[in-house]
Amino acid sequence: MTTTVPVTITINGEPRDLAVAPHRTLLDVLRNEAGLTGTKKGCDVGDCGACTVLLDDVPVNSCLVLAVEAAGRNVTTIEGIAPAPDRLHLLQENFMALGASQCGFCTPGIIVMAKALLDQNPDPTEEEIRFGLAGNICRCTGYTKIIEAIQVTARQMAAAGGETA
Ligand code: FES
Ligand code: FES
Structure with missing residues (x-):
């Protein structure tokens, strides 16, 4: 059985309570637990940039960040950059x-x-x-x-x- 830890990550302005295994990447948790598949998995090793998100407004490769490292922080994904639900950036x-x-x-x-x-x-x-x-x-x-x-x-x-x- 994989142990999970509870984390709260604010994703696109909304606090999300998630249970994540300590080894899981932010990329996988965004895509699989948070259901935000706009962020893509290309290489999964930090080479391609397809997984780029903002972590406290700083761009990161989310495949290189553990989800637990994002606890208590703000993540912005492609789904969250538009200024309003009915408008694109x-x-x-x-x-x-x-x-x-x-x-x-x-x-x-x-x-x-x-x-x-x-x-x-x-x-x-x-x-x-x-x-x-x-x-x-x-x-x-x-x-x-x-x-x-x-x-x-x-x-x-x-x-x-x-x-x-
Ligand atoms: S998936 Fe390629 S840098 Fe993260
Ligand atoms: S990799 Fe196809 S549009 Fe950039």
Whole structure:
């Protein structure tokens, strides 16, 4: 029998009481216990960035974080970055509008990482965007449209006074 420990993790603003085995990753608990499958499991060893979430507003590879380490902390997943239930984040709008997503497997992690980047640096250069996404692998797009979608988002956010939608 696997021992579990009770943890409370605030996920997308909602406190969730979960029973997790000490060896379980935050990624697996988000997907399987919390039912949030937007966060993807690519490599499970910290190489691809598909599992990126925000832990207290800092991007992390959730496959490298134990769920127990997130106890008492705030986790934001792709499901939680939109400003309202009926509105997408501008990044999501622009990824759709500009064709920055193909198979889509990398997209949640890249959008979460891009949100963290723009929160820190609202006017990034192309080089800064590429550096910020260095840990997020996309095998489909060639990155050009991803960079463009982030640049367009940055310009729209500046025009809207920092608003994301
Ligand atoms: S699944 Fe976590 S970095 Fe690839
Ligand atoms: S859109 Fe397929 S891996 Fe990025």
